[in-house]
Amino acid sequence: MRTSIATVCVSGNLREKLEATAAAGFSAVEIFENDLIAFPGSPADVRRICADLGLSIITCQPFRDFEGMPPERRQRTFDRAERKFDLLAELGSDLLFVCSSLSPEALGGIDRLAADFAELGQRAAQRKMRVGYEALSWARHIDDYRDAWEIVRRANHPAVGAVLDTFHILSRGLDLSVIRSMPKDRIFLVQVADAPKLQMDYLSWSRHWRCLPGQGDFDLAGFMDALLTTGYDGDLSLEIFNDRFRAGSARSVALDGHRSLIWLLDESSRRSGHLVPRATPMPPPAPVSGVEFIEFAVYEGDRPGFEALLTALGFAKTGIHRSKDVSLWRQGAIRIVVNSDTDGFAHSYQITHGTSVCALALKVPDAAATIARAAALLDVPHSGPVGEGELDIPALRGLGGSLLYFVDDGSALKDWSSVDFVPVDAQVEGAGLTSVDHVSQTMQYEEMLTWLLFYTSLFEARKTPSQAVLDPGGVVQSQVIESGVSDARGLRLVLNGSQSHRTLSARFVTDFFGSGVQHIALASDDIRRSVARMTAAGVRMLAIPENYYDDLQARSDLSESEIAELKALNILYDRDAGAQFWQAYTATLDGGFFFEIVQRSGYQGYGAPNAGIRLAAQARSQ
Numbered sequence: 036m037r038t039s040i041a042t043v044c045v046s047g048n049l050r051e052k053l054e055a056t057a058a059a060g061f062s063a064v065e066i067f068e069n070d071l072i073a074f075p076g077s078p079a080d081v082r083r084i085c086a087d088l089g090l091s092i093i094t095c096q097p098f099r100d101f102e103g104m105p106p107e108r109r110q111r112t113f114d115r116a117e118r119k120f121d122l123l124a125e126l127g128s129d130l131l132f133v134c135s136s137l138s139p140e141a142l143g144g145i146d147r148l149a150a151d152f153a154e155l156g157q158r159a160a161q162r163k164m165r166v167g168y169e170a171l172s173w174a175r176h177i178d179d180y181r182d183a184w185e186i187v188r189r190a191n192h193p194a195v196g197a198v199l200d201t202f203h204i205l206s207r208g209l210d211l212s213v214i215r216s217m218p219k220d221r222i223f224l225v226q227v228a229d230a231p232k233l234q235m236d237y238l239s240w241s242r243h244w245r246c247l248p249g250q251g252d253f254d255l256a257g258f259m260d261a262l263l264t265t266g267y268d269g270d271l272s273l274e275i276f277n278d279r280f281r282a283g284s285a286r287s288v289a290l291d292g293h294r295s296l297i298w299l300l301d302e303s304s305r306r307s308g309h310l311v312p313r314a315t316p317m318p319p320p321a322p323v324s325g326v327e328f329i330e331f332a333v334y335e336g337d338r339p340g341f342e343a344l345l346t347a348l349g350f351a352k353t354g355i356h357r358s359k360d361v362s363l364w365r366q367g368a369i370r371i372v373v374n375s376d377t378d379g380f381a382h383s384y385q386i387t388h389g390t391s392v393c394a395l396a397l398k399v400p401d402a403a404a405t406i407a408r409a410a411a412l413l414d415v416p417h418s419g420p421v422g423e424g425e426l427d428i429p430a431l432r433g434l435g436g437s438l439l440y441f442v443d444d445g446s447a448l449k450d451w452s453s454v455d456f457v458p459v460d461a462q463v464e465g466a467g468l469t470s471v472d473h474v475s476q477t478m479q480y481e482e483m484l485t486w487l488l489f490y491t492s493l494f495e496a497r498k499t500p501s502q503a504v505l506d507p508g509g510v511v512q513s514q515v516i517e518s519g520v521s522d523a524r525g526l527r528l529v530l531n532g533s534q535s536h537r538t539l540s541a542r543f544v545t546d547f548f549g550s551g552v553q554h555i556a557l558a559s560d561d562i563r564r565s566v567a568r569m570t571a572a573g574v575r576m577l578a579i580p581e582n583y584y585d586d587l588q589a590r591s592d593l594s595e596s597e598i599a600e601l602k603a604l605n606i607l608y609d610r611d612a613g614a615q616f617w618q619a620y621t622a623t624l625d626g627g628f629f630f631e632i633v634q635r636s637g638y639q640g641y642g643a644p645n646a647g648i649r650l651a652a653q654a655r656s657q
């Protein structure tokens with residue numbers, strides 16, 4: 036299947052859009068009429084630019100309000116179609132894209148509409164062109180692909196075929212079984228878009244909320260399964276109208292677009308077992324089984340304070356790097372790498388971001404296969420300088436230019452800590468922290484869909500519905516990505532982004548010179564003991580207002596003494612259908628990073644009801 040994108044998806048002028056499209060590896064494009072009209076050159080110029088960039092022009096769309104015109108308007112409509120054929124000829128395209136009519140003058144009647152298409156097909160054939168018909172979900176008469184298909188069938192002309200658009204079909208929840216019986220040579224184009232499930236009129240939903248495959252809630256796999264049954268191997272073209280994309284970088288949206296189609300084809304062949312024409316061969320999505328280590332880039336001047344915090348949190352220094360100014364800290368299954376080397380990636384990261392998390396390492400079954408999948412999905416593998424005898428841990432460029440490392444048990448990578456570090460004998464009584472529970476990354480609002488796609492295309496992971504969290508400075512959107520089953524989550528990532536410049540998330544991104552890890556949550560089996568131990572060791576915890584505990588008394592069935600204990604330790608509490616959750620936060624470091632301590636008892640969430648309290652407490656303490 037050839038992958039394509041409509042120029043409406045990306046920002047910029049037509050030339051910028053086409054250049055971004057070609058740079059992302061597409062070989063075909065749908066030109067939107069408005070982009071052509073605003074272009075200060077002839078259609079022949081556009082054709083030349085596309086040819087130079089290696090792009091075929093599928094169509095210049097749309098052609099509106101064609102079918103069902105009353106007799107006195109009919110001739111003029113066909114005249115308009117002839118002018119559009121002229122334009123297509125100049126562009127070197129052969130497909131007239133007709134979307135179903137919105138005109139209040141348009142008459143219904145399936146045979147009348149079929150007769151219009153029969154004549155249009157004849158005119159198209161004389162010019163060696165074709166006509167594709169798409170049912171818009173908010174059209175006047177034909178808002179269902181099955182009706183459009185019936186018209187195409189009755190027009191009964193080989194130059195007339197159907198255009199399927201996943202938005203119009205899936206937004207209406209239409210039955211897909213008719214697609215299965217459509218002959219593949221009568222499907223002239225397939226347009227793909229995903230979208231979040233919203234209660235909204237179809238027009239606004241389509242114009243502002245379409246998103247790339249995998250970013251929304253539509254059952255694209257079900258659609259693809261029906262489509263692949265037909266043997267369709269024509270163009271698969273993205274048609275996305277989205278306000279975030281209009282505000283984003285053209286190159287990044289086009290690249291994400293190509294990634295989403297590569298992912299969709301791979302996903303479809305995996306799920307349905309169909310042989311998908313031209314799907315990129317790649318290893319399956321990686322099931323992440325845990326966070327292997329977290330690497331902090333630490334400014335030398337910050338190091339004594341940072342190491343004192345780790346010690347007070349119950350971490351022990353257990354290793355010194357063989358060749359770099361890097362140390363390894365451990366507690367339970369948590370490993371933290373403190374990198375103060377004045378050379379290399381971490382140093383550059385620290386200069387631009389300050390003391391912060393510069394890398395995460397994830398545990399996967401096969402690190403090399405994960406990198407191979409990432410490369411097939413157009414991600415950027417990273418390779419840094421490696422000292423003699425040290426491991427070259429495979430990595431990708433992640434959020435904000437940070438690194439995402441992969442280690443596995445099946446290669447030499449499993450011994451990374453003993454290969455790269457000289458052990459130090461450290462006797463420290465820990466604070467009972469056992470593992471990394473979740474990692475929270477904060478980013479520009481416009482980037483959220485990019486990173487959602489990055490993680491969900493690469494990993495065997497799913498997203499939960501996006502949630503709005505109230506911050507004293509505005510709203511923060513929060514999106515969770517999880518892998519594994521409920522009692523064994525290998526990966527829990529929380530992505531946060533905010534459109535307001537006054538939220539803590541937004542200030543984190545600004546003060547911190549870009550997107551990054553804002554907090555790491557560490558699990559304890561006994562949070563009261565852990566927090567008491569940390570506080571005694573000098574860790575400053577985020578102060579939670581008394582009112583919170585008064586309210587907790589009113590809405591929970593915790594005893595007075597239990598609440599008094601939580602209050603003394605600044606621990607927040609939530610319960611959900613019998614499952615319980617406790618969480619506490621350290622005070623924020625310079626730059627906005629903090630640790631969270633959590634305890635779960637069957638609880639699957641992240642304490643969303645407490646997020647507003649935490650944000651307000653943090654805002655106050657700043």
Ligand code: MG
Pocket residue numbers: 169200226274
């Ligand atoms: Mg469409």
Ligand code: MG
Pocket residue numbers: 473475529554556631641
């Ligand atoms: Mg959290």
